[in-house]
Amino acid sequence: MSFQITSEHIKLDSFLKAVNVVGSGGEAKLIIGEGHVRVNGAVELRRGRKLRPGDRVELDGHAFLVE
Template structure:
């Protein structure tokens, strides 16, 4: 996904990529440890993602551009 700003928050990224349908769903997925950022489990939904970051969910990898 290409972003137009210097960063995007993790929960917003998950919604923009249609990985989750809502912020609440993103919160649960992240809290349960279902999201990895750059190979590390991420539990903060407000984590700032920048171009080059890789997000892994359910065996799929999404790149921030």
């Protein structure tokens, strides 16, 4: 699945909320902190990680492409 952003970047926690994977920023913080999220194939622990077009986010078997 792809998700188009309207700015130069989006933070990882905001992205997870935007694609409806989590219901709140607190939930995003927990999931990211526990190492469940991968960005471009690597585990990402920073909720403020800036995602840009071309980045791939994976969580629980779901993959999202940032456009």
